[in-house]
Amino acid sequence: MTCNEPSGGPTELLDVRxxxxxxxxxxxxxxxxxxFTIGRGExxxxxxxxxxxxxxxxxxLGALDHPSQGEICFEGQPLCKMxxxxxxxxxxxxxxxxxxxxxxxxxxxxxxxxxxxxxxxxRRGRIRKAEELLCLVGLSHRLKHVPQKLSxxxxxxxxxxxxxxxxxxxxxxxxxxxxxxxxxxxxxxDLFDHLHRERGVTLVVITHGAEVAARAxxxxxxxxxxxxxxxxxGGAVVRCAV
Amino acid sequence: xxxxxxxxKNLRRRPVRSLLTAAGLAAAVAAIVSLVGVAESFESSFLAxxxxxxxxxxxxxxxGAVQLSKGVSLKLGQQIRELPGAxxxxxxxxxxxxxxxxxxxxxxxxxxxxxxxxxxxxxxQDGRRLLAGDxxxxxxxxxxxxxLGKQAGDTVTVYGQPFQVVGVFESFxxxxxxxxxxxxxxxxxxxxxxxxxxxxxxxxxxxxxPRAIDSLRANIEALDPEIAATPxxxxxxxxxxxxxxRVMSWVISAVACLMGAxxxxxxxxxSVFGRRCEIGAFRAMGWRxxxxxxxxVEESLLLAGAGSIVGVAGxxxxxxxxxxxxxxxxxxxxxxPLRAVCEGVAMAALMAIVGAAYPALRFARLAPVDAxxxx
Numbered sequence: 001m002t003c004n005e006p007s008g009g010p011t012e013l014l015d016v017r018x019x020x021x022x023x024x025x026x027x028x029x030x031x032x033x034x035x036f037t038i039g040r041g042e043x044x045x046x047x048x049x050x051x052x053x054x055x056x057x058x059x060x061l062g063a064l065d066h067p068s069q070g071e072i073c074f075e076g077q078p079l080c081k082m083x084x085x086x087x088x089x090x091x092x093x094x095x096x097x098x099x100x101x102x103x104x105x106x107x108x109x110x111x112x113x114x115x116x117x118x119x120x121x122x123r124r125g126r127i128r129k130a131e132e133l134l135c136l137v138g139l140s141h142r143l144k145h146v147p148q149k150l151s152x153x154x155x156x157x158x159x160x161x162x163x164x165x166x167x168x169x170x171x172x173x174x175x176x177x178x179x180x181x182x183x184x185x186x187x188x189x190d191l192f193d194h195l196h197r198e199r200g201v202t203l204v205v206i207t208h209g210a211e212v213a214a215r216a217x218x219x220x221x222x223x224x225x226x227x228x229x230x231x232x233x234g235g236a237v238v239r240c241a242v
Numbered sequence: 243x244x245x246x247x248x249x250x251k252n253l254r255r256r257p258v259r260s261l262l263t264a265a266g267l268a269a270a271v272a273a274i275v276s277l278v279g280v281a282e283s284f285e286s287s288f289l290a291x292x293x294x295x296x297x298x299x300x301x302x303x304x305x306g307a308v309q310l311s312k313g314v315s316l317k318l319g320q321q322i323r324e325l326p327g328a329x330x331x332x333x334x335x336x337x338x339x340x341x342x343x344x345x346x347x348x349x350x351x352x353x354x355x356x357x358x359x360x361x362x363x364x365x366x367q368d369g370r371r372l373l374a375g376d377x378x379x380x381x382x383x384x385x386x387x388x389x390l391g392k393q394a395g396d397t398v399t400v401y402g403q404p405f406q407v408v409g410v411f412e413s414f415x416x417x418x419x420x421x422x423x424x425x426x427x428x429x430x431x432x433x434x435x436x437x438x439x440x441x442x443x444x445x446x447x448x449x450x451x452p453r454a455i456d457s458l459r460a461n462i463e464a465l466d467p468e469i470a471a472t473p474x475x476x477x478x479x480x481x482x483x484x485x486x487x488r489v490m491s492w493v494i495s496a497v498a499c500l501m502g503a504x505x506x507x508x509x510x511x512x513s514v515f516g517r518r519c520e521i522g523a524f525r526a527m528g529w530r531x532x533x534x535x536x537x538x539v540e541e542s543l544l545l546a547g548a549g550s551i552v553g554v555a556g557x558x559x560x561x562x563x564x565x566x567x568x569x570x571x572x573x574x575x576x577x578x579p580l581r582a583v584c585e586g587v588a589m590a591a592l593m594a595i596v597g598a599a600y601p602a603l604r605f606a607r608l609a610p611v612d613a614x615x616x617x
Contacts, residue, residue, distance in 0.1 A: 059611045062526065064525075064526055064609070064610045064611040064614070065609065065611040086525070086528050086529065086530045086531070087528065087530075088528075089525075089526065089527065089528040089610075090527065090528020090529075091528070093528075095523070095526045095527060097523060097526075101519065101520060101523035103248065103251070103252075103520065104255065105251035105252065105254055105255050106243075106247075106248065106251055109243075110243045110247065110248075110251075113243050114248075114524065114527060114529075115527040115528055115529075117245060117529065117533060118527075118528045118529060118530065118533070123243070123244065126243065127243070162527070165527075166528070
């Protein structure tokens with residue numbers, strides 16, 4: 001299935017072209033011919049019921065997985081033709097996981113440095129950068145704290161700081177507020193707003209929550225592995241034909 | 243923060259498991275260090291018996307092993323002395339006896355001529371040296387005297403006969419400190435080897451000169467086709483007893499290594515499989531496969547490092563204990579050869595790398611999305 005988008009979007013960063021993803025020798029179809037684009041600096045929410053294919057789509061966008069059919073292009077270059085996807089992920093993508101995936105024995109400052117091992121910075125540079133990022137997410141007073149000593153919201157902030165470690169072009173967040181209470185969730189969304197507005201970070205956020213999607217510029221609705229709706233915030237809605 | 247910091251902190255997450263694995267490795271390293279150390283010291287001490295006396299060649303009957311059952315004639319010694327390029331020649335008879343009531347089963351008995359420089363060079367601690375005309379008299383090495391509880395003037399039973407202890411001596415050699423010295427004639431009589439010695443040690447003239455040694459060697463072997471004149475290091479290396487000791491120490495060490503490798507494999511496998519999701523997240527953040535492998539191998543090497551430190555200390559203590567145990571004190575010197583330490587540490591590192599290789603490679607092949615999903 002393909003879907004034409006509302007026109008007038010920003011410069012194209014990610015181009016998803018007729019992408020399908022099947023498992024178990026094709027018997028399970030998680031995504032069926034999905035097409036859309038994400039512009040540079042855009043804030044996009046992906047919504048849909050459980051099992052609709054949202055996480056599969058995010059994995060494909062982040063080059064963690066390969067499409068069974070179709071292709072995904074980053075700045076016009078197909079991911080499948082990239083020789084070093086590890087390097088692509090390290091330099092271009094920042095992941096924010098629902099369950100944070102922070103190392104329990106490392107401090108916040110150390111956790112943020114993990115992706116920087118694949119970057120150009122030396123040890124001192126990594127420490128300085130991690131301090132800046134933790135400062136950015138409002139945790140300058142928690143540098144030496146291990147995750148266990150942080151609140152759940154603070155842990156997610158550390159994870160966001162870590163995702164920004166290599167100055168990625170795109171931040172992919174898989175239900176970033178799913179494990180947070182409403183106050184902490186709102187704090188994370190405020191931070192996303194800030195990153196989007198002030199730093200021009202492209203954001204793709206998977207969510208079940210309408211309040212999360214409301215912060216985005218555009219929402220892609222997925223159902224049964226297909227795009228169901230494309231909605232500009234407060235604007236046009238395109239129902240895609242199946 | 244360095245990658246090593248992550249590895250070290252990962253090990254601290256499961257302290258009991260890490261400690262037990264390090265303990266297993268330490269046991270393997272201790273086994274290697276002590277066994278190889280004893281074998282090494284055994285060999286170097288034996289070699290020192292010859293080299294410290296300035297010997298260049300050992301002359302014995304052909305056959306490889308120490309020829310305790312076959313001897314060479316005293317006449318041959320005189321013939322060697324007369325050869326061009328021959329320096330001092332020392333002939334001696336050797337046997338092994340047991341003092342079963344004291345649990346001493348491999349005590350060396352040496353028979354020397356009264357004017358032999360060996361007798362002159364040992365340091366007398368108690369009593370006197372053996373002299374020409376002494377009959378049924380012995381000198382005891384310091385360690386053996388202590389183990390038997392004997393001193394000068396006492397009587398000791400050797401070959402079922404009473405021998406008077408005329409002196410207690412100290413030698414540079416651990417073997418001689420655990421040995422019995424008697425006059426050559428006495429030992430020839432006891433062994434029924436009149437006119438024979440076990441072999442000769444011969445110094446070339448000039449000493450240590452390779453050409454002089456080669457020439458002397460050829461001249462000695464030309465005297466009798468059944469005689470072999472062998473450079474000391476080659477002789478000691480070819481002794482069956484040394485070979486057996488070396489092989490045994492390595493066989494036991496190999497078993498210890500195998501157990502250590504399984505221990506570390508188990509630990510690393512459990513550790514890695516329990517952190518699949520975490521490693522999937524690392525990969526999602528762009529960590530290349532080799533960096534994940536490096537992290538796992540570093541964890542393993544840290545365990546090996548801790549195991550090595552404890553193991554070397556344990557191995558050294560075992561060697562010292564053997565050197566002080568009356569049963570082995572006449573055979574084990576009590577020092578820690580550098581080679582044994584190097585081999586123990588190298589084996590620990592090898593065990594660590596081999597043990598970590600499987601889980602590391604397993605994860606190197608896992609796609610990030612699979613690791614994240616399975617976690």
